[in-house]
Amino acid sequence: MQDQRNAELLTRAHHGDQRAWRELVDRHIRLVWAVARSHRLSPDDAADVNQTVWLILAENLTTIRHPERLSAWLTTTTRRESLAVLRLRGREQPVDLWDSVDEDEPTPEDLAIGLDTDSRLWRAYTTLTDRCRQILHLLAFAPETPFRQVADAVGIPANSLGPTRGRCLEVLRRRLARMEVVR
Template structure:
């Protein structure tokens, strides 16, 4: 098996040859692990990424167009999975299990929150349709990629970041103007 190229190994693995699958994993095991760990994931998260990459490969054995570039494909897949884990972990908030959280807001916080919410929505309604659509997608569909968001809005993907930044800046200015005025 060690003398066979990736195309042969992928074909054999697709046909159920366990030795071919083991050889693919043996050849690329350290690469996939290194990519996951290079994203500073915990050992547990890196192991999850590692496992996910091999599962994705198993699901796509016949879709690999360039078997000679399998290492690059695995690297890209591991990077994407690592970034997905980082995005998910970034949304987690640690809680103190020993001290019950007081979730009831005090009256002052309620009043300030309602005022801020009202000012935000009034400023939001003054934005252009494009800006409202971009900010809506960011807030309510964060799982979309830049490309998917750009397609939904109808702009080139490389314009989405700067356009989003301008929209947020206009929103900030309008909220500030309303506070001062």
């Protein structure tokens, strides 16, 4: 069943074939989870997004225009659902810095340095092209996702993903180095 194309699986799932539906889910579940978790959702919120995405797919089995790009469709749908959850629930997690100090926890100074480093990294990241941001995002937050699936999600050939990722990382390194000099 693994060599079946998405179009055939979507059609069979629409006609009630549970094996086809399971194959679709098995092929893409890690991608959907990875995209949801990459938005820093709680495990419960990520589970809700995951469930919603599969429901949306079930409702749209016959309306997917490009079945060969199902990974990209699922990535976009998961991203949209994750952002909707974030809008509803917010991202802030209150932390009491004055609570009992634990020697293993970072100090406020460590947190400030980490935030500064993170801020510089994200500023450099936002200057990358959309394709580079997509590739680095998926590979960073879903390292277990097969290259072929990541390549499908961003719309490039699988054998181009490694070199493209390398070029994207090199651009990111140069921009971070430039920011360090400017500081």
